[in-house]
Amino acid sequence: SGDDGIDVSDAPADDTGDDDTSDDATGDDDSGDSRSGGVLLAAQGAEPDRLDPHLTSAFASFQVLENVYDTLVQPGADLSMEGALAESWEVSADNLTWTFTMRDGVTWHNGRAFTAADVEYSYNRILDPEAGAANAWRFGSVESVSAVDDTTLEIKVSRPTPNLLVSIGAFKGMAIVPREIVEDGTIDTQPVGTGPFKFVSSSPDQGIVLERNDDYWRADEGLPYLDGVTFTQIPDQTVKLTNLQTGEVDWVDTVPPQQLAGLEGDDSLVVMRVPGGDYHYFALNQNRPPFDNVLVRQAIATAINRGEIAEAAQFGAATANQAAIPAGTFWTYDYSPFPAADTDAAAALLDEAGVTDLTIEFLVSSEFPETVTQAEVIAAQLDAIGVAVEIRDVDFGTWLDVQGSGEFDAFMLSWIGNIDPDDFYYAQHHSDGGFNFQGYNNPDVDELLDAARVETDESARKALYEEAATAIIDDASYIYLYNPENINAWGANVQGYVVRGDNAVRFEETWLDG
Amino acid sequence: MTATSSRDDHYAGEPIAEHRSRLRATVDTILLNRLAVTGLIILLLLVIAAAIGPLVAPYGINEISIPDRLQGPSASHWFGTDDLGRDLFSRVIIGSRVSLMVGFIAVGIALLIGVPIGLASGFYGGAVDSWLMRLMDILFALPAILLAIAVLAVLGPGIGNAMIAIGIVYTPIFARITRGSVLTIKESVFVSAARSLGATDIRILRTHILPNVVAPITVQTSLSLAFAILAEAALSFLGLGVQPPDPAWGRMLAEGRGFFEQAPWMAIFPGLAIVITVMAFNFVGDGLRDALDPQQRSVIESRGQG
Amino acid sequence: MTAYVLRRLFQMALALLGVSIIVFSLIHLVPGDPVRVALGTRFDPDVHAALTKRAGLDRPILVQYFSWLGDAVRGDLGVSFRSGQPVADLLFERLPATITLAVAALFVALLVSVPLGILSAVRSGSKLDYGATAASQVAVSVPDFWAGIMYILLFSLSLRWLPPSGYVSFSDDPVEWLKHLTLPALTIGLISGSILFRFIRSAVLEALHQPYTRTARAKGLTERQVIWSHVMPNAWIPIVTVVGLQLGFLLSGVIVVEVIFAWPGLGRLALLSVQDRDFTVLQGAVLLIAFVFLSVNLIVDLLYGYLDPRVRQK
Amino acid sequence: MTETLLDVRDLRVHFPIYSTGIRRKEVARVQAVDGVSLSIGAGETVGLVGESGCGKTTTGLAILRLVEPTDGSVSFDGDEVGNLSKGELRKLRKRAAMIFQDPFASLDPRMSIGDSISEPLLIHKLFPDRNDRIDRTCQLLEKVGLSPNYRDRFPHEFSGGQRQRVGIARALATEPDFVVCDEPIAALDVSIQAQVMNLLEDLQDELGLTYLFIAHDLSAVQHLSDRVAVMYLGRIAEVADRSQFSAGLKHPYAESLLSAVPIPDPHLERTRERILLEGDVASPLDPPPGCRFHTRCPYATERCSNEEPSLRDLGGGHQVACHLYD
Amino acid sequence: MSDPVLSVNELTVSFGTRRGRAKVVNNFSYDVGEAETLAIVGESGSGKSVSSLALLQLLPTPPARVEGRALFRGADLISMTKSEIRGVRGNRVAMIFQDPMTSLNPVRTIGFQLMEPLKIHMGMSDTAARARAIELLDTVGIPSPGGRVDDYPHQFSGGMRQRVMIAMGISCSPDLLIADEATTALDVTTQAQILDEIRRLQEEMGLAVIWITHDLGVVAGIADRVVVLYGGSMMEESVIDQIFDERRHPYTRALLESVPVSGGDRPHRLKAIQGLPPDPTRLPPGCPFAPRCRHAVERCSNDAPRLRAPAEGHRVACHLDPADFHD
Numbered sequence A: 001s002g003d004d005g006i007d008v009s010d011a012p013a014d015d016t017g018d019d020d021t022s023d024d025a026t027g028d029d030d031s032g033d034s035r036s037g038g039v040l041l042a043a044q045g046a047e048p049d050r051l052d053p054h055l056t057s058a059f060a061s062f063q064v065l066e067n068v069y070d071t072l073v074q075p076g077a078d079l080s081m082e083g084a085l086a087e088s089w090e091v092s093a094d095n096l097t098w099t100f101t102m103r104d105g106v107t108w109h110n111g112r113a114f115t116a117a118d119v120e121y122s123y124n125r126i127l128d129p130e131a132g133a134a135n136a137w138r139f140g141s142v143e144s145v146s147a148v149d150d151t152t153l154e155i156k157v158s159r160p161t162p163n164l165l166v167s168i169g170a171f172k173g174m175a176i177v178p179r180e181i182v183e184d185g186t187i188d189t190q191p192v193g194t195g196p197f198k199f200v201s202s203s204p205d206q207g208i209v210l211e212r213n214d215d216y217w218r219a220d221e222g223l224p225y226l227d228g229v230t231f232t233q234i235p236d237q238t239v240k241l242t243n244l245q246t247g248e249v250d251w252v253d254t255v256p257p258q259q260l261a262g263l264e265g266d267d268s269l270v271v272m273r274v275p276g277g278d279y280h281y282f283a284l285n286q287n288r289p290p291f292d293n294v295l296v297r298q299a300i301a302t303a304i305n306r307g308e309i310a311e312a313a314q315f316g317a318a319t320a321n322q323a324a325i326p327a328g329t330f331w332t333y334d335y336s337p338f339p340a341a342d343t344d345a346a347a348a349l350l351d352e353a354g355v356t357d358l359t360i361e362f363l364v365s366s367e368f369p370e371t372v373t374q375a376e377v378i379a380a381q382l383d384a385i386g387v388a389v390e391i392r393d394v395d396f397g398t399w400l401d402v403q404g405s406g407e408f409d410a411f412m413l414s415w416i417g418n419i420d421p422d423d424f425y426y427a428q429h430h431s432d433g434g435f436n437f438q439g440y441n442n443p444d445v446d447e448l449l450d451a452a453r454v455e456t457d458e459s460a461r462k463a464l465y466e467e468a469a470t471a472i473i474d475d476a477s478y479i480y481l482y483n484p485e486n487i488n489a490w491g492a493n494v495q496g497y498v499v500r501g502d503n504a505v506r507f508e509e510t511w512l513d514g
Numbered sequence B: 001m002t003a004t005s006s007r008d009d010h011y012a013g014e015p016i017a018e019h020r021s022r023l024r025a026t027v028d029t030i031l032l033n034r035l036a037v038t039g040l041i042i043l044l045l046l047v048i049a050a051a052i053g054p055l056v057a058p059y060g061i062n063e064i065s066i067p068d069r070l071q072g073p074s075a076s077h078w079f080g081t082d083d084l085g086r087d088l089f090s091r092v093i094i095g096s097r098v099s100l101m102v103g104f105i106a107v108g109i110a111l112l113i114g115v116p117i118g119l120a121s122g123f124y125g126g127a128v129d130s131w132l133m134r135l136m137d138i139l140f141a142l143p144a145i146l147l148a149i150a151v152l153a154v155l156g157p158g159i160g161n162a163m164i165a166i167g168i169v170y171t172p173i174f175a176r177i178t179r180g181s182v183l184t185i186k187e188s189v190f191v192s193a194a195r196s197l198g199a200t201d202i203r204i205l206r207t208h209i210l211p212n213v214v215a216p217i218t219v220q221t222s223l224s225l226a227f228a229i230l231a232e233a234a235l236s237f238l239g240l241g242v243q244p245p246d247p248a249w250g251r252m253l254a255e256g257r258g259f260f261e262q263a264p265w266m267a268i269f270p271g272l273a274i275v276i277t278v279m280a281f282n283f284v285g286d287g288l289r290d291a292l293d294p295q296q297r298s299v300i301e302s303r304g305q306g
Numbered sequence C: 001m002t003a004y005v006l007r008r009l010f011q012m013a014l015a016l017l018g019v020s021i022i023v024f025s026l027i028h029l030v031p032g033d034p035v036r037v038a039l040g041t042r043f044d045p046d047v048h049a050a051l052t053k054r055a056g057l058d059r060p061i062l063v064q065y066f067s068w069l070g071d072a073v074r075g076d077l078g079v080s081f082r083s084g085q086p087v088a089d090l091l092f093e094r095l096p097a098t099i100t101l102a103v104a105a106l107f108v109a110l111l112v113s114v115p116l117g118i119l120s121a122v123r124s125g126s127k128l129d130y131g132a133t134a135a136s137q138v139a140v141s142v143p144d145f146w147a148g149i150m151y152i153l154l155f156s157l158s159l160r161w162l163p164p165s166g167y168v169s170f171s172d173d174p175v176e177w178l179k180h181l182t183l184p185a186l187t188i189g190l191i192s193g194s195i196l197f198r199f200i201r202s203a204v205l206e207a208l209h210q211p212y213t214r215t216a217r218a219k220g221l222t223e224r225q226v227i228w229s230h231v232m233p234n235a236w237i238p239i240v241t242v243v244g245l246q247l248g249f250l251l252s253g254v255i256v257v258e259v260i261f262a263w264p265g266l267g268r269l270a271l272l273s274v275q276d277r278d279f280t281v282l283q284g285a286v287l288l289i290a291f292v293f294l295s296v297n298l299i300v301d302l303l304y305g306y307l308d309p310r311v312r313q314k
Numbered sequence D: 001m002t003e004t005l006l007d008v009r010d011l012r013v014h015f016p017i018y019s020t021g022i023r024r025k026e027v028a029r030v031q032a033v034d035g036v037s038l039s040i041g042a043g044e045t046v047g048l049v050g051e052s053g054c055g056k057t058t059t060g061l062a063i064l065r066l067v068e069p070t071d072g073s074v075s076f077d078g079d080e081v082g083n084l085s086k087g088e089l090r091k092l093r094k095r096a097a098m099i100f101q102d103p104f105a106s107l108d109p110r111m112s113i114g115d116s117i118s119e120p121l122l123i124h125k126l127f128p129d130r131n132d133r134i135d136r137t138c139q140l141l142e143k144v145g146l147s148p149n150y151r152d153r154f155p156h157e158f159s160g161g162q163r164q165r166v167g168i169a170r171a172l173a174t175e176p177d178f179v180v181c182d183e184p185i186a187a188l189d190v191s192i193q194a195q196v197m198n199l200l201e202d203l204q205d206e207l208g209l210t211y212l213f214i215a216h217d218l219s220a221v222q223h224l225s226d227r228v229a230v231m232y233l234g235r236i237a238e239v240a241d242r243s244q245f246s247a248g249l250k251h252p253y254a255e256s257l258l259s260a261v262p263i264p265d266p267h268l269e270r271t272r273e274r275i276l277l278e279g280d281v282a283s284p285l286d287p288p289p290g291c292r293f294h295t296r297c298p299y300a301t302e303r304c305s306n307e308e309p310s311l312r313d314l315g316g317g318h319q320v321a322c323h324l325y326d
Numbered sequence E: 001m002s003d004p005v006l007s008v009n010e011l012t013v014s015f016g017t018r019r020g021r022a023k024v025v026n027n028f029s030y031d032v033g034e035a036e037t038l039a040i041v042g043e044s045g046s047g048k049s050v051s052s053l054a055l056l057q058l059l060p061t062p063p064a065r066v067e068g069r070a071l072f073r074g075a076d077l078i079s080m081t082k083s084e085i086r087g088v089r090g091n092r093v094a095m096i097f098q099d100p101m102t103s104l105n106p107v108r109t110i111g112f113q114l115m116e117p118l119k120i121h122m123g124m125s126d127t128a129a130r131a132r133a134i135e136l137l138d139t140v141g142i143p144s145p146g147g148r149v150d151d152y153p154h155q156f157s158g159g160m161r162q163r164v165m166i167a168m169g170i171s172c173s174p175d176l177l178i179a180d181e182a183t184t185a186l187d188v189t190t191q192a193q194i195l196d197e198i199r200r201l202q203e204e205m206g207l208a209v210i211w212i213t214h215d216l217g218v219v220a221g222i223a224d225r226v227v228v229l230y231g232g233s234m235m236e237e238s239v240i241d242q243i244f245d246e247r248r249h250p251y252t253r254a255l256l257e258s259v260p261v262s263g264g265d266r267p268h269r270l271k272a273i274q275g276l277p278p279d280p281t282r283l284p285p286g287c288p289f290a291p292r293c294r295h296a297v298e299r300c301s302n303d304a305p306r307l308r309a310p311a312e313g314h315r316v317a318c319h320l321d322p323a324d325f326h327d
């Protein structure tokens, strides 16, 4: 996936900011009438692998599919869930049955009408391990999905699931797909969705071509404005940016952070940075001594200088943070127990742990070059307390393999596009979590996370997560570093585009000037 | 004819000159070649820099200072600083260690494997030739980077293995070039002559054929040297070569490419280091080639006499 | 002649078999599991097992190899694990771009190296000769990715003469095709040209010192006629071998340049398939590259016969 | 005649010709030597003459097994050369040496002549001590009339005659009994030819060497040889001793060869008769049936094109392979 | 001799070498008349080839320096411009090189190489040139020439290639043909045929020939006059019979005596010339042959002898008189 948009995980969700585009740097949407026309050329840093939303895990694929498929609900501008294919929903009193009412008059790009049966089919496909979707865990509590009639869908869960909406809406991997293209095998080559743009073609030389869906269910709002979007793939950051600067493309998915300062003065371009839900971290392998010793982990968490790391890797486009969730959301929890770069305190902790001559092998991947940079900075910082860092820079395929086999002292990566706190903590820190490769095992945290999952009262839920987070941070299960900003850049002629906190790339309300 | 006559039994009253060995003559001639000596001095300096690098480098290789990042060359940082504020001069000096090692050892491996294969293949011909050359074709037909990955996959990552991998990648080129020259040289009458004296194949290959195929091998060696130093960077990227923050020229160059506009020196200085090394090696290589060619040697020696 | 070609084709098939074995071995040798990569962070043991089974990756390696080989012999290169598309489709939609680039780069290489090589040889020892030799040394020491970025910044960003990256097929728009092709072709063409330069220079020098060159002069030919109708026809013979090897080098050496210039070619596909451990595609791409490479070698050998009548006889 | 040192019986050497030079496929065979029989006594010099390409060099090489004979036997001092093991063959090469046709090509250009001369000593471990070896090299150089100080020089620094001397010194290094001299003078100019021929004679007198002296220059051959064998297209056409040679050669080819030799005297040269050969020169790739010379022979009869003549003795060891002398 | 075709005057050629200037040809003067054959003899390295290459400006001129004059039909070849000399080369003065094996371009057909001078100098069309090439091959005795024009040199035997060189030499009906060791590489039977060929052409076309060789037998057969060269200097010049009969110069004598004569019993030890030719960078101040001369006196090594003319058409450079020779 993209160079700074660390691929890990559950990428984005989508939006529906129907409160219009006024609130952002793209500004001047003065005349409603000129908001149409044009084919936007978008450059992505990575190549989409396949176009089946259930099977792909590539961020680049989702950048495209975001504009083709819809989910039942989707995150709005403030990232709270709003209706999409589902117009409304209800939860039963026991919180075990969810009933969704489908939006009327939605048609697939192939002309067939959309019904609840399509949702039933799609969700069951996700649930079937043989299908290979690997998103079933999001339906951990789901017992059944059934279309009651054409417009009604019922999901039964085994326990209260307050984050069900986020699970089905925040991530395009939960998109609703029509049965026929799965069965005739064209889902990877000729996707058919309900979204604002129709897929036209994909080829190595022309990129991925989307055209306006005239029958989009928001067509009455005039959406989408664009006639089409074409995605091209330009792997090299500098070259991608050059393409934008020379007007070969209209929009790029990332900007090399070192270029930010220079570009912000350039008025032929718009560079927009938005704090997102992403975070960078590293984790020490708690199955290996001495990292099983919390003192050692705390020593390291104390010794590092997060501000310097963020500055080095992101050139100012990031906020150092000792916790996972960035400031400014409902779930934000500001907790900073470690003194910054306190080498004396860190050395004292190491002494207390009785550890000397410590060498940490750091697993990083050049596929995400900032992890390498961060590791170099951390190496220099830990040098001050006599801890040696050996960086092991491998390609991501190997990285995943090594991580899976547990053959590491420490790994460093980032998580992007999370919205619900469950996404921030459960898989990573629950002892049964699917991504708990660092081997964190704290029964209290397990209990808190399990409880939070079924807590339907938001503030109670928030309290549970804060308690869990306190333990996670104190135990240094992850050592959080910073929250990067989401950055996109586009030409001055692009209007109405908004950089979203969940990193989703949506062009439905974008248009080109002139 | 008896074997008793002594060396005093000299010819026409001339004093008998000391015997000069082939090696000695070669070394003497190289030393008479100004460019070759320049090249040797540069290489020597590089090797010294590699050996005592950490002592002379003004800064540590990972001495990070974010406020000083991306500074141009100055009195305190001769080559400027990189994106982490590290001193590029120190990194280039210390980077010579890995880069030279990779360059020389990898090419050395390619020479040590490729040249004998080419010699055997060209000299014996027939089935030996067919099989060896098909094998070389296979290696040659594989994209270099993939072949290197395959080799490293077998051997495991690490700088030592990276050198072996790069060496293996360049082996078929040396084998082919050697073979091509051997095909002509082995038909020479002096080879038959040596055989008529009872020389074994090994002796013929070593003393008669090898010195005569040096010229094309020299050219290829200097070309490969540059590529090997650069290939190390490509492998490092796959996590298979030298690991950060240890500097190596190829890797530094690669890192510099993202900063081309802000800090061109990040790429220019390691790049220059590579160019200078390759050129120095070229000079020495050309000198060696001339020195092994007695005809050229007498030209050079006579020049030395003024 | 036909027998010879058939024999060579047979040997080529053997070499390809060897290539396929090596590439296949990668599957077991390289760390990284295609299914794990495909799943990314959505790790789920059941799904992992199901996908592994579906792709047949749970079978013994030899079984996998022979079933792949059996299919390949029948022309079926399998399906990409990464994209779910037939490997053959993926390869053939990208082959033209790679060949275009390799051939264009070779063209640039020849355009630079032939005149310079000849001139340097004819005026050996001159300033031009030293200059060209030094320049060729610098050019081989500069890595391709570096040169590529430099050209982009210069010709695209500063001068705005050429587009920075991308590929347009010739049939769509010949002018754009050429514009997009220029920089990548220049990037590798100059490196390859520097290598060619050295060989051409020495081949021409060699031919210049042959007695037949003097004969040609003695006939009253102009220097130009001497070079073009007597020196070069002989010099081409060794040059063609090197050019053949260079084309091979270009075919597999374009990976980095394809990435820089967002060139939708085989090299980039091969790199992606390594990253994603998409072995069927890797296998196919490498075999295809190897096939082209070996074919070029065969053509070179046949061309030899055309250029050198001594080889042609019978 | 003295004791026989070398006995060659029905020697054949055929070279396969391969297609295109890159891939091997035999398309033809050069019958370079096709049934040569010859014996040489110890201390004797036998001259071998014939036009270019008739197989003289190949015969010499095959005798020393420097090319593998296709057929026939060569016995050297009673031992069958074809049966020798690799090691025994190397020992043979200590006793039987070769001086090569081309003094320019037969010395390794990258080896000093001293090294070249001492190479056989090294190979046969003759003078294990380095200084002894150098002494011996100097001695050999003196023997062939070169200054020992030339040891460190390289072949390109010498004239053809000097190089040929180096070649001779190298051949003599192991004190062989038998030397194949392959046109040792053809590449040299007259004044140097004389030096080399004198040297060969002196060495023979001194060391009792046996020579097979190959040349196409009949006057030189005649000057040196006790007996002369004339070859044509892979076969022996005539064998004669010195006096028989002077009395006149009998084979039509030998006759024409003799008549073509230019005489360094304008009066004789102007007046002499020359037998000009007409007709196609036969190729060893496809030798004609019957007598190989019949395509150019002025006396050829029907029989010559069908029946192959064998060597017959005209008395006193004078042998001719021609139907005319039946 | 009236109006020579070529009149060489004080030709001097030197090469710049690392060891100083090598004087390879010194004040060499001679004339060649119409239909005449002049033989230049001398041992290897005596400057035979260099002196003739200099005439056609075929020496590489940075290392080589050519002085003196060579009047060809009145025009000085040495000082001609590049385009003037190109008009002469192959057209009015043709040259056959020492080594026919390598002097033909291996990748061009015989026909192509033969047609080149015809097209350049005679302005012939392709078809005309081809027809003439076939005719020329026929003239030099190549059997079925029409079928062989499109062959490549390697398909020709050595003797045939040498004939091709001769055909090329005479193709534009030159006034002067320079044959540099044209037969040295050939065996005697082929050599005899080629010599006949040249003689015939000379009679038919009135060609002047410079025949360079070290084979005195060939000289005896073909030459009208002989020039003996040693160490770059002319030792003796005279008509053919005189050289053989009256050999005045010690070098000429030594040369002739060192040749084995066929016929007769193994008569004598050959009279070889001892010693080595002089190093052209360190020519002795006196007679170049003095160090090897059996008859040399003190004067010979200090004082370079001038050419004397002891008889009509006979020039010799020696201080001594044959009467003084003591052998």
Ligand SMILES: Nc1ncnc2c1ncn2[C@@H]1O[C@H](COP(=O)(O)OP(=O)(O)OP(=O)(O)O)[C@@H](O)[C@H]1O
Residues within 6 Å of the ligand: D015, D016, D030, D031, D032, D050, D051, D052, D053, D054, D055, D056, D057, D058, D059, D101, D216, D284
């Ligand atoms: N290695 C070889 N392969 C094929 N043919 C060969 C080989 N060596 C020699 N011949 C051919 O065999 C024939 C005899 O060659 P050889 O060298 O013995 O002749 P020669 O009598 O020594 O001639 P010359 O007087 O020119 O030296 C020639 O036709 C030659 O072309």
Ligand SMILES: Nc1ncnc2c1ncn2[C@@H]1O[C@H](COP(=O)(O)OP(=O)(O)OP(=O)(O)O)[C@@H](O)[C@H]1O
Residues within 6 Å of the ligand: E015, E017, E022, E024, E042, E043, E044, E045, E046, E047, E048, E049, E050, E051, E063, E098, E181, E214, E280
């Ligand atoms: N390019 C050159 N540079 C230096 N010296 C040269 C060069 N060409 C020829 N010579 C020298 O000029 C001298 C005369 O050479 P030339 O070729 O004329 O001899 P030659 O009489 O033709 O001998 P041969 O009979 O061997 O052909 C030799 O000493 C040779 O070394």
Ligand SMILES: [Mg+2]
Residues within 6 Å of the ligand: D056, D057, D058, D101, D182, D183
């Ligand atoms: Mg021979």
Ligand SMILES: [Mg+2]
Residues within 6 Å of the ligand: E048, E049, E050, E098, E180, E181
């Ligand atoms: Mg000559």
